[in-house]
Amino acid sequence: MxxxxxxxxxxxxxxxxxxxxxxxxxxxxxxxxxxxxxxxxxxxxxxxxxxxxxxxxxxxxxxxxxxxxxxxxxxxxxxxxxxxxxxxxxxxxxxxxxxxxxxxxxxxxxxxxxxxxTAKRSTTCEYTQSVIICDTGVISIYHANYGRRDLVTCPHKLATSPDCYSPQTLSLRSRCEGKKSCQLNASNSVYTDPCYGVFKYLEVMYSCI
Incomplete structure (x- = not known):
């Protein structure tokens, strides 16, 4: 809180x-x-x-x-x-x-x-990892979603629904807020599966403050 x-x-x-x-x-x-x-x-x-x-x-x-x-x-x-x-x-x-x-x-x-x-946006396709980094300042998370909001990002044969929402803002804030860098893991084992059978991705919107 x-x-x-x-x-x-x-x-x-x-x-x-x-x-x-x-x-x-x-x-x-x-x-x-x-x-x-x-x-x-x-x-x-x-x-x-x-x-x-x-x-x-x-x-x-x-x-x-x-x-x-x-x-x-x-x-x-x-x-x-x-x-x-x-x-x-x-x-x-x-x-x-x-x-x-x-x-x-x-x-x-x-x-x-x-x-x-004004913010930065990071996209991590399902089954992969990435890192968000602030060269100056520290990370401040504005929004994060694990799911799928369009059919273009992270193209895949199972990218079948653009309406898959699992907001992870609070989770990412607790893990990444105030750090210089933070590793992201787009996986059902981390966030659970919000839409079975759909290929997902993790979106994170953040700034360096």
Whole structure:
């Protein structure tokens, strides 16, 4: 917990020093949220799939579908982070099948705030090892995922699904945070298998601070 708090403090200081303003996108249920960075990589800050007011995505909707303004999906940030963090762009459908339905009968929307941050990205294909190194400063992990988010990275005949998410941010922080170098091992024996039969890779987004 202390490592996680320190990491967020470091991120906030970084954003304040560089004067970066968060981007925000709101997509009505049934649409798709598109996040992109011209410079840097995506870092999702806040997300909610639900409803918190009477006016957003309310046009043409009966009152009973927009009356609940206390509709929160607590896993929204986790879902968006797993799908988008560390990428130049991503598209996420605002549908119940992705987020699950936090309030049945309510017409929902996806509200996301994110930043584009300067960070390094490391990719380690399954069954291999790699090392991340900071020549200056020490490692600060922003995001890590063991799975597969596209069909291009680490090409393989078993690269059959782009929707394999197993966030490992906390695990990598505890192992690598504050070090000059850290060895990465992309293996089911280390992270367990999030999608059996799919060839995976370990993505890590980090900075040297």
């Amino acid at each position: 202390l490592v996680q708090k320190l990491s967020w403090i470091i991120l906030l200081l970084f954003l304040c020093q560089h004067g970066i303003e968060a981007k925000r996108t709101i997509i009505c249920e049934g649409g798709s949220a598109f996040l992109s960075c011209d410079f840097g990589l995506i870092k999702v800050l806040e997300a909610n799939y639900g409803r918190t007011d009477h006016t957003t995505c309310a046009s043409g909707r009966p009152s009973n579908e927009i009356s609940n303004t206390h509709c929160f999906q607590e896993k929204s940030l986790h879902t968006m982070s797993a799908r988008c963090n560390g990428r130049k762009s991503c598209s996420v459908p605002a549908v119940n099948s992705v987020f699950s339905d936090p309030c049945r009968g309510t017409f929902k929307y996806l509200d996301v705030s994110y930043d584009c941050i």
